[in-house]
Amino acid sequence: MAEQIVPVTVSVRGLCRNFDAHVAVREIDLELKRGEVLGFLGPNGAGKTTIMRMLTGNLAPTAGSIEICGIDLLDKPRDAKARIGYLPETPPLYRELTVREYLHFAGRLHRINSPSIDSAVDKVIQRCGLNDSAKRLISSLSKGYQQRIGIAQAIIHNPDVIILDEPTVGLDPNQIREIRTLIRELGSEHSVILSTHILPEVESICDRVQIVHEGRVVFCGSVDGLKLKGTSLEEVFTRFTMNPKISESFSSL
Amino acid sequence: MIFTIARKELKILFSSPLAWILLALVQLVLTWIFLAHLDTFLQIQPQLVAIANPPGVTETIIAPVFSMAAVMLLMVTPVLTARLIAEERRNHTMTLLISAPISMTDIVLGKFLGLMVFFSAVITLVVALSISLLAGGTLDFGLLLSNVFGIFLISACFASLGLYISCLTAHPAIAASGTLGALLGLWVIDIGAGDEKESITRNFSLLEHYGNFNRGMIDTFDLAYFSLFITVFLVLSVRRLDGERLRG
Numbered sequence: 001m002a003e004q005i006v007p008v009t010v011s012v013r014g015l016c017r018n019f020d021a022h023v024a025v026r027e028i029d030l031e032l033k034r035g036e037v038l039g040f041l042g043p044n045g046a047g048k049t050t051i052m053r054m055l056t057g058n059l060a061p062t063a064g065s066i067e068i069c070g071i072d073l074l075d076k077p078r079d080a081k082a083r084i085g086y087l088p089e090t091p092p093l094y095r096e097l098t099v100r101e102y103l104h105f106a107g108r109l110h111r112i113n114s115p116s117i118d119s120a121v122d123k124v125i126q127r128c129g130l131n132d133s134a135k136r137l138i139s140s141l142s143k144g145y146q147q148r149i150g151i152a153q154a155i156i157h158n159p160d161v162i163i164l165d166e167p168t169v170g171l172d173p174n175q176i177r178e179i180r181t182l183i184r185e186l187g188s189e190h191s192v193i194l195s196t197h198i199l200p201e202v203e204s205i206c207d208r209v210q211i212v213h214e215g216r217v218v219f220c221g222s223v224d225g226l227k228l229k230g231t232s233l234e235e236v237f238t239r240f241t242m243n244p245k246i247s248e249s250f251s252s253l
Numbered sequence: 254m255i256f257t258i259a260r261k262e263l264k265i266l267f268s269s270p271l272a273w274i275l276l277a278l279v280q281l282v283l284t285w286i287f288l289a290h291l292d293t294f295l296q297i298q299p300q301l302v303a304i305a306n307p308p309g310v311t312e313t314i315i316a317p318v319f320s321m322a323a324v325m326l327l328m329v330t331p332v333l334t335a336r337l338i339a340e341e342r343r344n345h346t347m348t349l350l351i352s353a354p355i356s357m358t359d360i361v362l363g364k365f366l367g368l369m370v371f372f373s374a375v376i377t378l379v380v381a382l383s384i385s386l387l388a389g390g391t392l393d394f395g396l397l398l399s400n401v402f403g404i405f406l407i408s409a410c411f412a413s414l415g416l417y418i419s420c421l422t423a424h425p426a427i428a429a430s431g432t433l434g435a436l437l438g439l440w441v442i443d444i445g446a447g448d449e450k451e452s453i454t455r456n457f458s459l460l461e462h463y464g465n466f467n468r469g470m471i472d473t474f475d476l477a478y479f480s481l482f483i484t485v486f487l488v489l490s491v492r493r494l495d496g497e498r499l500r501g
Contacts, residue, residue, distance in 0.1 A: 056352045060498045082354040092349035096265045108257040109353040153349065 006033045007069070009083075009160045009191040010055070015064035017050055017215075024050045025215045028064070034160070037187035039206035039223070040195040041233075043241050047215040048195045049089060052165050055193070056086040069160050082111055085159035089166055091150030095139035099130055102138055103152055110157035120156055128152040128182065144175035151179070155186060162186055163193045168201065180205055199233045209233065213241040254355045258363025263370055266333075272371065275332065279325045280378050286321050287382055290314040311393035315383045319400040320467050322379050323460065326372065326408050327436050333371065334415025335429035337364045338494075342423040357494045361487055365409075365416055372408040376401060396469040403466020406479040410459060411436060413486035420493040 012030035016023070025047045032038055042048050053059040055066060057077050066073040066080075073080040094102055103121045112120050125134050128148045133141055138149060147167060154162055167183065168176045184205055186192055196202060202209050203223055211219035218240040226233060266272045294313050301307040341347040350360050383397055415432040422428050436459070443458035455461050459482075462475040 056348075058348060058351050058498065078354040078356070080354075081352060084352065086348070086352045088345065088348045088352075090345040092344075092346040094261075094265060094346055095344070096268045101264065105257065105261050106349065106353075109254075109349070109355065111254075111354055 006035065008032070009034050009069050010193070011067040011070075012055070013065045015051065015054060015066065016062045017047075017054060017059065018062045023215055025054070025061075028212075028215075028217055030210070030217075032161070032191045032193065034191055035188060036208060037183070037192040037194060037206045039202035039209040040193060040212065041197075041199070041202060041209060041237060042195075042212035044197075046212045046241070048212055049165055050215075051212070052086070052088075052163055052193070052195060055161075056084055056163055057081050058086075082157070083160040085154035085157065085162045087150045087154045087162075087164045087167055089169075091146055092153070093138050093146055093149060096137070098135055098137055099141070099149055100125070100134045102149065103156060106153040107156045110159075112157055120158075124152045124156045127155070129178065144171050147171060147175070147179065151182065155190075159190065161191045161193070165195050166197070167194065168196065168198065176201075199237060203233055211237060211240050254359040255363040255366060258350070258355075258360060259367035259370065262337075262364055262367030266336075266367070266371060271332070275329050276375065276378070279322075279329060279375055280382075282325060283318055283322055283379060284382060287314065287318050290317055291386075309393055310386050310390055311383075311396045314386065315392070315397060316400060316467055316469075318382065319379065319404055320463075322375075323404055323407050323463055323467075324440075326375065326404070327411060327440065328433075330408075330411040330415050330436060331429040331432035333368055334412060334419050334432055335425040336419075337368070337416050338419040338490075339422050339425045339428040343425060351498070357491045360494065361416065361490045365412055365487060368412045368416070369409060372412065373405070376404055376408070379404070393469075399466050399469045399471055402471065403463050403475075406466070406476075406483075407459060407463045410479055410482045410486075413483045413490075414439075417486040417490045417493070420490045 008031060010030060010032040012028060015025060015028040015030075017025040028051060030038075040048050040051070050059065054061050055073075057073055057080070060074070068080040068083050071080040071083070094105075097105070100121060103124060104117060107117045107120050125131060128151055130145070130148060130152060133145055138146065141149070147170075151164070151167060154164065164183065168179050171179065180201065183192060183194065187205070187207075194202075194206065206223050208222050209219070209226075210217050219236055221236075223233075226236065291314055294310060338347070341350070380397070380401060383392070386392060414435060415428075418431045418435060419425075419428040421431070439457065439459045441458075443452070443455040443461050456478070462478050465472050465475050
């Protein structure tokens with residue numbers, strides 16, 4: 001088979017965001033193809049969440065353009081948002097609903113039409129391992145299950161781009177492993193952007209990594225490339241995100 | 254999309270005890286008032302017969318019950334509207350709605366519609382109360398309809414103002430007290446006007462406009478006031494939520 005052109009799903013150019021005088025994100029460029037998992041790394045307060053909020057239409061950028069599958073997010077927010085699934089830092093769950101009711105609502109919200117909604121909900125319940133708890137109230141479920149419902153909500157409409165903000169925070173090791181497997185599966189057919197603090201997570205799941213520091217992309221490369229060079233991600237991360245003064249005081253210890 | 258959101262609002266509202274408690278309380282108070290007025294009516298009935306054109310049950314019982322129902326709705330509105338946006342923010346669920354391929358207008362109208370369905374349930378109960386009088390006499394259906402129409406409009410005003418105030422904050426308690434304050438303010442604003450018919454403060458009073466419907470008079474001025482009031486606060490809510498994406 002001839003070399004296929006892999007479609008670009010996310011294309012971001014010169015993205016900036018100011019909060020009054022404070023510049024939170026400056027001149028971010030980003031490109032993602034179908035079937036790629038991009039790891040978003042950075043210290044706390046680097047601007048990862050701000051970038052993700054802009055990518056999902058929760059926050060308007062000060063400058064720059066965002067295209068999802070060739071559709072401009074700012075010009076045609078509805079069409080573009082229909083192709084995005086987003087799991088924010090805190091999963092947006094209605095605790096008063098049952099898992100099935102909640103996913104049904106999430107599906108309707110993402111414009112899945114009535115005939116196919118039940119099968120979409122069933123499929124996503126299966127996929128995220130929620131079979132046993134489908135009829136339970138969300139408030140009665142553990143953090144790990146709530147995180148899975150959050151992921152289920154993000155993939156129910158089969159989006160081209162899935163954006164996950166720290167999906168494994170607060171989970172036990174088994175749950176982390178399950179969620180990582182799920183993300184890797186998702187990465188084979190969708191594009192996934194994943195933000196995290198856990199470096200091994202990036203090494204095990206992601207194809208590419210971008211390190212953000214003080215609102216800028218300071219490093220961008222493929223995980224395999226790093227492995228070939230024999231540099232660990234931790235070294236790279238420390239080199240690009242350590243404040244020079246702090247790193248000096250560390251080395252003098 | 255509007256219906257999807259409205260249905261979700263109602264599902265969550267009725268899955269908590271809040272909706273049922275409010276419905277029960279409103280009905281309890283209104284029935285008490287209804288019975289008190291019925292009692293008075295039965296006492297003065299012999300004297301009323303002597304008058305040339307005596308007021309009927311609709312004027313002496315139903316109109317006061319509806320006027321009290323408006324005050325009851327004013328009291329319960331803040332509790333209900335505080336949930337609409339402020340609580341979604343607090344529970345971080347607003348992100349789900351904003352990330353979905355729907356417009357802010359859909360969100361605002363869906364929430365407004367959901368609340369109006371709840372208010373319609375309250376109004377239906379009051380109407381049922383009134384209709385029970387048919388067992389012992391006839392009703393002035395024109396006056397009853399004018400009251401129903403009026404209370405529907407005034408509850409829509411309460412809902413739209415409450416919805417807007419809910420958009421301003423992430424704290425349900427602040428949204429609730431703010432709404433209560435604003436609604437009480439709009440209720441008593443005409444107190445300074447005295448007997449002056451054309452005073453500005455009187456024109457701004459919500460209950461003053463409702464008074465005409467209560468007496469069976471549907472005035473275009475009142476209709477215009479109510480529809481402007483509702484539209485203004487719904488538009489302000491949409492703008493406020495849209496502006497939030499810009500300010501962050």
